[in-house]
Amino acid sequence: xxxQQLAQYLHLRLPAAGPVQVTGVRRIPGGxxxxxxxxxxxxxxxxxxxCRGFILRRDPPASVVVTERDVEFQVMDAAGRAxxxxxxxxxxxxxxxxxxxxxxVMERIxxxxxxxxxxxxxxxxxxxxxxxxxxxVEVLAAIHAxxxxxxxxxxxxxxxxxxxxxxxxxxxxxxxxLEREALGPEPVLRAALRWLRRHLPPPAQRIVLVHxxxxxGNFLYDAEGEIRGVLDWELAHLGxxxxxxxxxxxxxxxxxxxxxxxGIMPREEFYALYQELTGLRVDPEAVRFWEVLGNVKLAxxxxxxxxxxxxxxxxxxVLAMIARGNSRLELEILELMGV
Amino acid sequence: MRPDQRESVxxxxxxxxxxxxxxxxxxxxxxxxxxxxxxxxxxxxxxSAVHDLVQDTAALRELLAEARVALASLPDTEAADLAAAxxxxxxxxxxxxxxxxxxxxxxxxxxxxxxxxxCLCEDRLGTSGAEALxxxxxxxxxxxxxxxxxxxxxxxxxxxxxxxxxxxxxxxxEGA
Numbered sequence: 442x443x444x445q446q447l448a449q450y451l452h453l454r455l456p457a458a459g460p461v462q463v464t465g466v467r468r469i470p471g472g473x474x475x476x477x478x479x480x481x482x483x484x485x486x487x488x489x490x491x492c493r494g495f496i497l498r499r500d501p502p503a504s505v506v507v508t509e510r511d512v513e514f515q516v517m518d519a520a521g522r523a524x525x526x527x528x529x530x531x532x533x534x535x536x537x538x539x540x541x542x543x544x545x546v547m548e549r550i551x552x553x554x555x556x557x558x559x560x561x562x563x564x565x566x567x568x569x570x571x572x573x574x575x576x577x578v579e580v581l582a583a584i585h586a587x588x589x590x591x592x593x594x595x596x597x598x599x600x601x602x603x604x605x606x607x608x609x610x611x612x613x614x615x616x617x618x619l620e621r622e623a624l625g626p627e628p629v630l631r632a633a634l635r636w637l638r639r640h641l642p643p644p645a646q647r648i649v650l651v652h653x654x655x656x657x658g659n660f661l662y663d664a665e666g667e668i669r670g671v672l673d674w675e676l677a678h679l680g681x682x683x684x685x686x687x688x689x690x691x692x693x694x695x696x697x698x699x700x701x702x703x704g705i706m707p708r709e710e711f712y713a714l715y716q717e718l719t720g721l722r723v724d725p726e727a728v729r730f731w732e733v734l735g736n737v738k739l740a741x742x743x744x745x746x747x748x749x750x751x752x753x754x755x756x757x758x759v760l761a762m763i764a765r766g767n768s769r770l771e772l773e774i775l776e777l778m779g780v
Numbered sequence: 781m782r783p784d785q786r787e788s789v790x791x792x793x794x795x796x797x798x799x800x801x802x803x804x805x806x807x808x809x810x811x812x813x814x815x816x817x818x819x820x821x822x823x824x825x826x827x828s829a830v831h832d833l834v835q836d837t838a839a840l841r842e843l844l845a846e847a848r849v850a851l852a853s854l855p856d857t858e859a860a861d862l863a864a865a866x867x868x869x870x871x872x873x874x875x876x877x878x879x880x881x882x883x884x885x886x887x888x889x890x891x892x893x894x895x896x897x898x899c900l901c902e903d904r905l906g907t908s909g910a911e912a913l914x915x916x917x918x919x920x921x922x923x924x925x926x927x928x929x930x931x932x933x934x935x936x937x938x939x940x941x942x943x944x945x946x947x948x949x950x951x952x953x954e955g956a
Contacts, residue, residue, distance in 0.1 A: 470809075628895035628924060631898070632899055693939050698942050768927070772928045775921055
């Protein structure tokens with residue numbers, strides 16, 4: 442069914458092509474916010490047979506977070522044009538005319554891995570771990586160096602906050618999500634939000650494009666140690682670069698189970714390289730603020746998924762599973778708050 | 781004798797484990813594994829569910845009684861309103877119905893009051909006249925930590941592994 446719909450859709454989008462044959466449609470595991478499907482397509486064009494791999498990102502019936510797919514599409518497009526490694530985005534459909542729900546299509550980057558576990562344990566990748574660690578920081582620095590005004594991203598993302606407004610704006614954003622989605626009392630999260638208001642960091646040193654989900658596990662890497670595509674741009678916004686620095690440091694992404702950032706590098710190394718590449722100072726207290734907020738944000742996202750389960754709008758086990766792990770995020774929040 | 785809840789869930793887990801090996805797509809395998817982890821988390825709380833809810837309710841009542849006394853030292857209406865709400869909740873008769881569906885709402889009600897109390901504490905911390913809130917705030921966070929340490933989560937075998945061992949050891953020493 443989906444194969445046929447995709448073939449018809451591609452035929453529409455590739456006017457020079459003859460009939461399109463779609464094969465190998467398969468759902469990719471993970472991704473709690475949108476359905477991700479991989480497929481292959483073949484068609485005749487100018488007497489030649491062309492074959493390409495694609496990725497479909499389709500809105501699910503219920504998600505962990507309400508995000509605008511056109512924002513994700515446009516930000517990825519702009520980042521790609523500016524040289525950031527991202528899968529090339531191709532077509533965006535804002536309604537369900539073609540595949541029942543809104544979606545966008547992007548190119549598939551083959552021969553890559555996203556799994557943090559493979560990065561930590563697969564000998565093919567373990568040997569290039571130091572290079573990936575370095576590239577991880579370099580790509581983040583490159584995102585933060587993007588000329589978002591020149592790329593017109595303020596027109597997509599809305600006007601930038603003033604440097605002193607970044608933190609408060611994010612507190613308010615996630616407070617509203619919690620207000621809307623909470624299924625019961627959340628004493629740790631709500632107290633943490635009050636704590637955050639008392640511990641606001643210094644104004645942002647620079648307003649940058651914040652990826653907002655930049656972490657080990659959210660990029661495609663290869664066996665050469667290259668990062669080939671940064672994924673999941675749906676929460677991107679303009680703000681404080683330290684928000685991304687702290688998010689990358691969150692305990693949930695310390696996959697080795699110890700204190701190493703992303704499971705691949707010591708925190709001091711991460712800070713030092715980031716500072717060297719960006720010229721920005723990493724203030725540990727400011728990072729602590731953003732880590733508390735990051736854990737609150739992650740908890741709020743999982744609560745949104747929990748609500749979808751409780752209301753019967755979703756039966757995705759990943760939503761139930763991650764929401765049941767919220768107590769661990771609470772422990773981390775209390776630890777970071779020092780209470 | 782018949783298989784109890786735990787044993788029955790273990791049967792389902794076993795079957796899912798077998799099925800996960802049989803399925804051919806990454807997506808189906810991943811979904812089966814998610815279900816296994818979800819069941820593991822449910823099993824970890826099943827046996828002690830009633831005990832935990834009863835204990836939580838008692839601990840919350842004790843803590844809120846202290847909070848009410850601390851709130852009395854504040855002169856404003858927000859504190860007075862909260863103290864009155866706590867007073868009303870503490871007057872409720874202790875639960876005689878031990879069904880989860882009865883115990884949970886009672887706990888939630890008390891937890892809601894604790895949430896209000898903690899928000900007030902965080903807003904007032906360091907202000908004059910709010911000194912009495914400090915010790916109860918600390919006790920409240922200790923209780924929330926104890927509650928959050930329970931059960932099993934998929935994080936426990938991954939990124940939280942070492943931290944959780946440390947937190948559990950600290951909680952044990954504190955309780956000893």
